[in-house]
Amino acid sequence: MSILHTVNKSTYERDTLEACVRLAAKGGSVLLIEDGVYSAMSGGNKSSVIENAKDLSFYVLGPDIKARGLGEDRLIDGIKVVDYKGFVELTVSNDSVTAWL
Amino acid sequence: MKFSIQVSEGPYNHESSVTAINFVKAAVEAGHDIFRVFFYHDGVNNGTNYATPPQDDMNIQKTWSELAAAHDIDLVVCVAAAQRRGIVDEGEMTRNKKDGMNIMDGFRISGLGQLIEAGIESDRLVVFGD
Amino acid sequence: MSDAKKFMYINRKAPYGTIYAWESLEVVLIGAAFDQEVSLAFVDDGVYQLMKGQDTTEVGIKNFSPTYAALGDYDVNKIYIEKESLEARGLTLDDLQHLVWEDEDEDWAEKDSIRVVTSAELAEIFEQQDITLSF
Structure with missing residues (x-):
């Protein structure tokens, strides 16, 4: 079994990513x-x-990066950028999805 | 593949409704089925037709309604959460003696069992919230 | 039921400050009627949901903490508490409600519903789930 985890909080404000x-x-x-x-x-x-x-493998949602004025060149090495299509593909290629709210 | 979605936050206040819309669009484009979108907590506010957002902003409630019509998606607002927050359909209006109803076209109000059923019937359940 | 799915409810939020804890519990109670394999996990501030001695009379919000004690009657008896979350908050199991269920197969013997597990153990339990609902 493999899980796709989604995290939607900045680690500078909340501990969601740490969890x-x-x-x-x-x-x-x-x-x-x-x-x-x-x-x-x-x-x-x-x-x-x-x-x-x-x-763990890390991905980031491209449209959300772009909306916030963050350049892809400033991402931590190894993080892959996906669009919404890629998001859907990740939910398919993993067995289940866990949202960290 | 068959997907169901849970939306737990209100539109405009939180990005999660828009993320869910974009996810649903992408899933449909990729040929997947959306079995159900279940709106819970403040997410039930996605189902009001009393909102009038500025014209240069996205009309989130209407976007859901159009998506549902175009792709035959079941949009379900949780009844318990809706009663707390004042989302009313005809049945609720009659039952609770309200002056009007405000449910958007394409949405229906039903019980929490619809969320569990969505989990049972779908290959994936994806939750969007805070 | 062999075709039952495994449902996991992850609770990471404290009660009263927001409604998530209570509305999560409402889903669990309704979901119990569907004969699925249900587990609950309390991690981070979610562990505060199970604190003993909650009294909301002076606030006015409904005190829903007694409802957790009824979970056993709904056959919801796999309640996981993350050890690290408890310890990080200076809590022990004694600070939490004692939740039990009665085992029909062992002449209704009363058993503990709460299992304190490490992060690593909980990560493995999460891997076995079909559906994860987050609150």
């Missing part, structure tokens, strides 16, 4: 959406939350 990383089994995928995309930026004092979670 997801702590409770996601190895091999899981995490998609950052809405304000969750702020957690995908490199060079911040919370970037380590993602950088240290080596057992």
Whole structure:
């Protein structure tokens, strides 16, 4: 079984991403959406939350990055950008979806 | 694949309704079926036809209504959550003696069992909320 | 029921400050009638939902905490509490309600519904679910 986790909070304001990383089994995928995309930026004092979670694959929703004026070139290395179509594909390629609210 | 969606936040106040709309559009375009969208908590406010957003902004309630008509999507507003927040259809208007009703075309009010059933009947349930 | 799906309710929010905890419990109670395999997880501030001694009289919001004790009667008896969340908040199991259920197969013996599990154990339990509802 593999899970697609969605996180929609900035890690600078809430601990949602930390909870997801702590409770996601190895091999899981995490998609950052809405304000969750702020957690995908490199060079911040919370970037380590993602950088240290080596057992998980991270994705970020492109339209939400663009809406917030964040450049893809500033993402933490290894994070993949997907559009809504890619979001749907991730829900299909994983066995279930867990939203971290 | 058969999808169901839960929307837990009100439109405009939170991005989740719009994310859900964009997800539903993408899923339909990819050839998937949307079995049901279930609106819970303040998400029931997606189902009012009393909203008049500015013309240069997205009309979220109307967008749902149009999506439902175009793709035969079942939009269900939770009755318990709707009663707390004043979303009323004809049945609720009569039952609770209200002066009018405000349910948007394409939405219906029903019980929480519809959410559980959506989980049972669908291949994936995706939750959008706060 | 062999074709029953596994439903997991993840509760991460404290009661009263927002309505999510109460409306989540309403789903669990309705969902219990569907004969699915139901589990509840309380993590982060969600553990506060089960605190003993809740008294809302001076606030005026309905105190729904007694409802958790009825879950056993609804055959909802897999209630997971994340150990790390409890510890991070300086809480122990003694701070929480004692939730039990009666096992029909063992002459209605009373058993604990709450299981305290580590993050790693809970991650594995999440992997086994078909449907995860988040509140």
